[in-house]
Amino acid sequence: MPSVAAPAPPPAAVALEPRYRQVRAASRALAAPLSAEDAMVQSMDDASPAKWHLAHTTWFFERFVLEPVGQAPLRPEWNYLFNSYYDSAGPRHPRPRRGLLSRPSLEEVLEYRERVDARVLQALQAGDLPAVARDRLELGLHHEQQHQELLLTDIKHALWSHPLRPAYRDDLPAPPAAAPMPLAWIAVDERIVRIGAPRWPQAPGFAYDNESPRHRALVPAHALASRPVSNAEYRGFVEDGGYRAPALWLSDGWAKVRAEGWQRPLYWEPDLERAYTLGGLRALPAHAPVCHLSYYEADAFARWAGARLPGEAEWEQAAAPLAAEGHFADDGLLQPRPATAAGLQQLYGDVWEWTGSAYLPYPGFRPWQDATGEYNGKFMCGQWVLRGGSCATPRGHVRASYRNFFPPHARWQFSGLRLARDAA
Template identity: 70%
Template sequence: MQISSAALLKASSAATTPPTLAERYRAVRQASLALAAPLSAEDAMLQSLPDASPAKWHLAHTSWFFEHFVLGTQPGHQPLQPDWQVLFNSYYQSIGPAHARAQRGLLSRPTLAQVLEYRAQVDQRIGDCLRAGHLDAVARQHLLLGLQHEQQHQELLLTDLKHALWSNPLQPAYRDDLPLPTPTPAAGAAVWIEHPERIVEIGAPAWPAHARFAYDNESPRHRVLVPAHALADRPLSNAEFRAFIDDGGYRDPLLWMSEGWARVQAECWSHPLYWDPALEREYTLGGWRALDPDAPVCHLSWFEADACARWAGARLPGEFEWEATAAACPAAGNFADAGLLHPVAQPSLGAGAPRQLFGDVWEWTASAYGAYPGFRPLAGSAAEYNGKFMCGQYVLRGGSCATPAGHVRASYRNFFPPAARWQFSGLRLARDL
């Protein structure tokens, strides 16, 4: 019997008392297995992009993370699979060498069955440690970090697999039973929400010194001056991006950054990834579907988002402008737990209230990914988690329809290179006042 990840996580959130660490661990780990359940062994080793990874590798790497960072703190622990340490390390050079990222799809061995058995062994040992109270404060912190890390990989499993299946000439669906969204009133014209110049607090208190989890790249919390600006009340829609295409947006070099224009020419970009050439359908995790004009446009690179914003006489928001608005809104929306696994249109909330800041699509910002003043990475090898990628990338905010519910917050900073298109990434317009 297949259990959906949404059902598992809803069951946990429905409890009258907060889940224990052991219960949360089981729920997150089972959610990954639920996402992988529709896959064959052949599906699970597909890799169609150098920056993507096979589903089998995601399942193994997240287990390796728990084994190294949690079980590795236990006296006398020996690696469960010593020969796999290089295979499933990602980029922790302080730990040791790692198999080349672009060649993860060549790892036909170990088999999917062996990887699943390895997961079960790790889970058994983690469970034993939790029941016996053997995990000290550092190990428990690493366990909490590992749960957040696994949720990130749950989203990557979906986005990477979507590209792999789309790359197959048959373009099969990940799941034929994914529901269509419930019809809603048209999204309507975007409304500009004006904000005066102000000083705001940005970021999250440093964890684990502060009990509430946040990644190290979200801290320290600090004050910034946000200039007067306006934000659109919703993300840009498919219909609005179609107007950019129809007006020659992909043919006008004046709209593009130089590197972006070179990409357009070299890779023949003429529409978002997964749209058909007729601009009428898009490939989804549920297969090909008619393009919903009111739904948020997705699978855009930063270059495409930036060019479209310029065409619209606007710009991308700075990440502090975005966070200052999102901090006053609940982190609720169309996340993976809703089971749609695709962005959907949402009706206006009225009175200029912002909508869809969380879920549906990650929103590109104009902000380069860098360190906050006074940034301190996590201790030990975990310092490699975020800080060393603060070069040549842009910040995205808000989560997507493939992000697990409860994983993001207003201060959450995602980041990708500007040419990345395979994530559920879109944009919200901003302008100066």
């Protein structure tokens, strides 16, 4: 009998295959400079070891893409080790104790990645993934890109915590020299705008559930700074005694300043001339955006400057007309670089920008209706929204509607600020 050709996979599956390969390879490349010892370090409760990031992102594909189509897990006992916060997926190892997971070894984790990759690619090529599984695969790729940034921020904190302050990569270039770009104010009239994203996957174009639904918001008359606050400008706040002036701080922020002994941004040296970077200890570029600020610090600086933080609707209405282009992790600098042009600059990339908006659901918000519904919605308490991406964010990962969120004390991300002020 003549052989019967296997049915061709759907076009959506064909399109996913090269993207899957690229994202997974990018994680391996980011981890390549690390030793097995580096990859196991957890320097604080909020961070995770690089090895754990590599394993957890792989577990996500195995648990949410392959298992629902009948593929048994390769190592069922690892479900406990590498589940992050999905209560509906079973019990999990405590987050603050991930650095105690000396086993499985880094070599075993990398082998696990290869075996799961082979299974995913085989399923894609055979057309064995239905639409819902392909949607979860797409979600998993965006999830992995988030962990690529976390891998960088977490290993930066771990290596900075080492007495010798070793570099993640000695070959990272310094930011280009640049003249100071004067800060200008862009006036915006009061208006009603539409923000947020249509609900994916019902609508084309990926967006997390916390970005939907698209809805109307009132933006008051205001002015937005043309660029983020620079290191030189923030140094002025430090030298003016900003960390010793309780009237500038929210009550919880002032309590944190005193309890933790904060005197300057995370990674700055006491001389205010140098800072630790992923390339080691280097001169602080005066005109690059300041980063590694908590929400408390960003809010205090804005008050000192006679301004405020922008609301997320104000930020999004400014960013929405612009292409999501800027300085991202793919450029290989892994440090913010100065603005080089006039006008509205650096809304995307360089530093995440704290907004004055609490992380809350949009009107009509509905989380995804399976285990992945735990991804965003259950954290809508005690967090603040950041926008725009950073120099450690993969290119193509952010958009105008993207809502990042962290608790107000978080400093280890590449987080800075842009000023806003009310209309006169």
